[in-house]
Amino acid sequence: MLSDINRLLIALSLQHGVGRQRIKAIFSNDELSASPDFNVLQTHLNSICFASIQQFLGGAGDVYSRVLLIEEQCNNFGITMLNYEDANYPFLLKQVPDYPLYLFVKGDVGVLHKDQIAIVGSRNASSAGLRHAYDFARGLSQNELVVTSGMALGVDSAAHAGAIDAGFSSIAVMGTGLDTVYPKRNHRLAHRLLDKGCWVSEYLPGSAPVAANFPRRNRIISGLALGVLVVEARMRSGTLITAKAAIEQNREVFALPGPIEYQGSAGCHDLISQGAKLVQHVDDILIEIKPQVQPLSLLQDIIPVTLEPALAALLDNIQFQPMQFSEIAKLTSIGQADLISMLVELELHGCIENNVLGINRIK
Template identity: 50%
Template sequence: MSPDAPSPPASLGAPAARDAWTADDGFLAELEACLRLRNTPGLGPRTWKRIFDRYPSAAEALADVRAFGAQGLCDDAVAGTLARGLSIPAARREMEAAAAKGLLPIPYFHAAYPARLRELPDPPAVLYVVGDARLLGGPSVAMVGARQCSRYGFAAAFDIASGLAASGITVVSGLAFGIDRQAHLGGLTGPGRSVAVCGTGLDLVYPDANMDVWRALAEDGAIVSEFAPGTPPQAQNFPIRNRVIAGLSLGVMVVEAASRSGSLITARLALEQGREVFALPGPVNLPTYAGCHALLSQGARLVQTADDIVAALARELGACVDAPRPAPPVRPAKAVVRAVPVARTGERARPAGPKVRPAAPPAPGRRPAPAPLPDGLSDLEAAIAGLLGDGSKRHIDALATALGAPSGPVSQALVLLEMKGLVRKWPGMYYTRDVEG
């Protein structure tokens, strides 16, 4: 990032960030304890994971720090550093900087910390968030790929991301140029929205030309980092960042990747974490697809559309619908798309324009009563099927309004009902119980 690059204004921080910094002393003590662990030399994520597994909170762990050595949690020298409080000044400086920038802190034991990240052997001790932190706990799919991408990959990334978001799935990516940028823009078109995971402090935007996407994510999605404010975009940060991209997600979609790329690192991390890996097949003469073809030959799931991913994750998505996350009303994504250079051709790829909802299709004629609903549906699925039981054709927004439910969980439930053969999807996001057409 250039030295004079614009910093994101602190006013874009979520109101929850302001509330966090005026929270009770217990929250701030817990945050400080997590930051003390992270700022202690010789103590890394795998070590503090062992500590977190042993204690109910970071603050209680540090109160018992002199027992760490005897329990085999860390060596005596590191425990002594913690006991003497040598990392307290660094932890407090970081807290002051984050508060001044309006960042929302989420320490490891907080209820808002994403449960999937706690499954990692090396989880972040603290996350900082700008935007809607609730997106971190919902159903997500990561999309990664080349910065210098082809026109084919450029268009596919947007289409697949927008399809996932329309199904209520959050698109996670890394805020880079090329595939990442298109993934975020596609995600912001639907109720699933998008989350960016950064390899810098959240007071920096890297690359700075993605400021428009950063602002759109701050407004309608979320941006997250485990790095302290002021952390520059150093090369070693991005593999660390990639494990969080994979960890937040139910699966990782590689849209376009050469045989040696950071996207393949993310795919490997996803496999190690027990996540699904998906890949888009591309032209055999493009070297930027060699990595995708290698993944497919090793057993990755071939993807052509978002529906392929939704079908593969049906069981995981079903669990998310059974316990839908709260979400604020969805606002239309801002028109922030900007063309970027396309590799090797010198041309510029033209991003897809905003989608226009078509006029309502004609109401269906008289139809027989639908078959009784099977057992095993979630409450939300049963409620949607009940609304459609009168033979009407309804838009997803009308269903969400009638149920008083957020669009994301309603969209997920509709996808599952469609896969079970209980509803039919029509153009323009309309649905009926008439599956025969």
Template identity: 50%
Template sequence: MQDTDPTPPATQCSNPAVIADWIRLAEAPGVGCRTAQVLLDAFGSPAAILSAGRAALAAHVPANVAAALCAPLPSETARLLDLTVDWLARPAHHILTLHDADYPEALRHIPDPPLLLYIKGRRALLQQSLVAVVGSRNASTQGRANAENFARALSQAGLCVVSGMALGIDTAAHEGALEGPASTIAVIGTGIDRVYPARNRLLAHRIAEEGCIVSEYALGTPPVANNFPRRNRIISGMVAGVLVVEAAAQSGSLITAQMAAEQGREVFALPGSIHSALSKGCHHLIREGARLVETVDEVLEAMRVSPLVRQGTSTAPVEDGVLLDALGYDPIEPDALLECFGGDAALLAGELLALELAGVLERLPGGRVQRVVRAA
């Protein structure tokens, strides 16, 4: 048995041979995330698993699984490997394995972490402070507005917003977060080369350009009902907290919230009318211990003390006086202040929020900000 380091020092995601072994392990009949983890704990790597031999494997997994891992490479898996190599060669396409150094650390430690993450877009967002915003597909107008407004403010405060790219609350959350510098991550329940639902095709393209799309499913995987609840464990597992904006009593977002609670994440819920069916789920969560929140500040206050939210960055904060001098007294685009922060948009957003909460800065229509001058 080999010792395994859960966080190897170097990334392997650019090595096609390594990725091929991970895909073969993930696609082997009878091998799910938990079985794969048993084998990885025992043998150390997919390559070692695939070369271990049936007898050695059968000491850890059922005989039929051991036989499947030792069988010749199936033709469909071979085609999938070729397809994946071609996909990976395109710009902004990435694959992270469970053993890669930049695999999201919080996700690595859930009971059944994905073996592979297919990524399209800004992979670095996975290393940022993350919060999920989820809710009903059949959302009300007010619910969609709340999701968009909360997500925009969270992104402006430096928290990247994670959601599932479903219609309704998820869509509004992604759209709001894209208006802030911390952007958004969409975790999907199909292969990353598919867009589901089709009505979100333009949104998916925008997220791939300005944010990040993530899937654990192999290329070509169609929308299968069982995949979406499993997708939710990734949403909750990646983040420090989950905000449920609007949810019916049987909403799938309650699954995400339940998983978040089991994973030790913060769970927030917006209250609603006692007469609205779309408030039933949130009210249930509140009765079960979720934090009732009415403002973004309440979410931010709780998130700042979470061990999963970064307490600092590689760039030192700028003194308030320096930032105020850069602000001047006229309306200004936040992007014009980025030089003060070495290009760190999330850090700038956090400092601007601090000034806003202190009452010395206000936000203007169109995203601009302006220093507040108070009379003596």
């Protein structure tokens, strides 16, 4: 159930042309209040918005109905709303200049208060890039760092999977409302993450995956973390938006180098030339952001990965020669959406390869 203050914050956010700065101005230096000064409201809202908020406060009008619907969605999907004065609002995130006025969280809210490392990179990463993201996530998780990323395809998914498979928490910062998973093929991975971690979004339940949302949410990924590791990024990649946000937020930025002729690493090389720390091992990161932790080598004491039965059964049906998706679907009788999601997981585990020739087993 939403508090009166949170209902009012949502109502203000639903007003046309009323953004973060204006809402902050309404409350100024005062504490958030469910009964704001009407003179202040009139000063900062046009006549249409002011009338709408008056109706809302009186328990009537379209905005009031929409807020009730959002509250119902939060209840139905197990979503918690945290405003910036809430004790559970992440401390580090509140230190950045443009912190969100509120967050929606699904899962374990307590994970937000643990030390975090963000791992980001290309959606179209190479097999090596996926493997590096996965392995670094496992190693960093073993050293008491929660892996935070954006649940996108590619590096993000590999990072989440690495942390989850090692038995640790992960945080997914979404660019949509938390009533949906985007992209859909990450449905299984996202729900596995909820066992010990959480999803986070500044977008209202029901918010669709609009392209403009994703660059904006990147400041939350970096803002939650002590540092950001970039694994594969082309020049002008959206990943570099996260790195730029991290620099502006005074966070540590780490970059994984790659072959000089590989354009997928050009963004990482550019970051290194600008002062990002070149990373080759987990210890390179721990020395900078968590020196009190005794590092565990990336290649030492790694918890072995055991595929769950459904994934193991699927892998048994995939040959070492390229196969087509339709062929695998016919052999397994698995629904299209579930099959796509399961193939993504097998690729992240390094069990299969998906390229222009088809899908083939590699181990």
